[in-house]
Amino acid sequence: MRKYRLMSPGPTPVPEKVLLKMADTMIHHRTPQFQAVLKDVHVKLKKVFMTENPVVIFASSGTGAMEASVVNLLAKGDKALVIRGGKFGERFAEICEAYGIETVPYDVVWGEAPDPAQVAGLLKSDPKIKAVYSTLCETSTGVVADIKGIGKAVSGTGAVLVVDAISGLSADEFRPDEWGVDVVVSGSQKGLMLPPGLAFLTVSPKAQKLAERSDLPKYYFNLKAALKAHGKDDTPWTPAVSLIMGLDSVLDMMLEEGLDNILARHARLADATREAVKAMGLEIFAKSPSNAVTSVKVPEGVDGKALVKKMRDEQGVTIAGGQGDLKGRIFRIAHLGYMDEYDTITAVAGVEMVLSQLGHKLQLGKGVAKAQEILK
């Protein structure tokens, strides 16, 4: 017997009562019954996303909403400033390129955070830049960006700020309206504690205005159609009904805990993990670490891929390895969503045991004790 423990930065564990809510009788989506659910969900999503802007739901993974934030905001001849400090920043650039939008890349060394002053400078240099794309938490590196600072750099200009908060939402502090964020992209399988399959997009009035002149082709991810339906608590295409029933339930849980409490919980678990890992003699990879996921350098002499594999296949604890150039060089422990103190202690204990099995010299329990000290 070995329990399955999901501690990767998405998908994340789904609370049992939400799993059961999604297992309820399937209902039809074009009925007053479902419309009432959607109406409720639309109100609660604004609270959880901390925005007054509409939060549109797509039946897709997060990448779909990333695409929506490109094809609906930009027009032929526009340029996009894309902050690339990891795999997901790069994805924004790939989407722009797929639609013929020239990107002005701001390449940040993986593991470091973007500098708002650089964003301001690049923006000034090219008036064709109509949108700035950033991640909140760059999941691939565990870095949280200074969105407040970037927001200041963008808000005075004609460009809109689009933030991929797929893994950062409800884990890292994020006040989109206050900080001048026009569009927030997110997904269901991270802090929102649901299975993958829903993506979200918030749209400020400034972004809606920009979208009016967009002439890039789109259909499934057409924002105008989505917003029109949203206004009637409806969807343009068949929605992912069971996931939306789960969303309804999960949003209640989140509002009951309170968003500031959720952020504080993520901060506590992340802090405990970082300090525990340091106590074990390991090094944090991210210079500006996110509270969604902690990225840790694999110590010299240890096979990073074997570490992740043994954790998963022998201990039942699914953490994540590195992506791209970081494969084998880092491992990542998430604190996202349905996670508490004992999940953090489990992750730390597992890493200690497996590192020890792999021949790395360390004192078992040192990391765990450090985590306990912080969490007690």
Place this chain on the structure above:
Amino acid sequence: MRKYRLMSPGPTPVPEKVLLKMADTMIHHRTPQFQAVLKDVHVKLKKVFMTENPVVIFASSGTGAMEASVVNLLAKGDKALVIRGGKFGERFAEICEAYGIETVPYDVVWGEAPDPAQVAGLLKSDPKIKAVYSTLCETSTGVVADIKGIGKAVSGTGAVLVVDAISGLSADEFRPDEWGVDVVVSGSQKGLMLPPGLAFLTVSPKAQKLAERSDLPKYYFNLKAALKAHGKDDTPWTPAVSLIMGLDSVLDMMLEEGLDNILARHARLADATREAVKAMGLEIFAKSPSNAVTSVKVPEGVDGKALVKKMRDEQGVTIAGGQGDLKGRIFRIAHLGYMDEYDTITAVAGVEMVLSQLGHKLQLGKGVAKAQEILK
């Protein structure tokens, strides 16, 4: 106490054991554990789609796969022949137009079936036509198209045949490989008995070749990326894990029943419904009726919208009304997926009772008796 009975042409009821399968512990998608599931699913999908071609899965509703069948197959300057005999035929044309593809429309009177000879004629007249878009069952009218005949018209030419089998799959006879169908589009919430949120696309070698020269922009629905991942039993973006776990279970159920048995069951239920409705003195709307859904003309003097509303809100039986111009003029009873004889009897009994409540003169039980006679 009133049970909820879903008898609309999608979403359809989900078997209880499948609901529970989807409520199991969430697992990570980039693991050998999930890869093994996906490998199995890929093999079983081919059997259920009755094709040797790969069946690609998207996390989206069916419209997403319809879009994929346009943006991946066509190139700038190509034309598309679109059979428009209902709402979903029209959707193919809208997608083509959104991507700047000129359509050659073949407009069929709603309720009638397209004529393969007309397709052959239109194809001959314009060599720029690179794809023909048809529905198997046009859900909005309940018409099944003669895809075998259309396949013959298309297969000798340079064009590919794309069939929207979203509601028709596993309900109407359909042999894509035998009949010269290159691309089949489908969705999860119909004959596949799952919640909405998954879409499917099969691709013949001829279609893959055509796709190679496609220069329309795409990213989320990029077929090349999807096929490359499919070859490794993987997905380019995060898949809808819980729905795929359900898919695994549903495909087992379908293969256990046997596809020919499933088709025969749908044919029996549809036949019983049609004959029962005629015995009640009502008229079938579709000239060439599908076994997925039966469309019935609302008798004169009866408020069609009230009929559907009373069935749903008072009887707990969700059937569908008409769409577009057919609003209030027809009602539709589905036979799709997880349905048996007693569901059909329930639908017929409910329609009789509500028509009677609405002041329509009929002999209660006449339709039910006719259905029993056929189903006994």
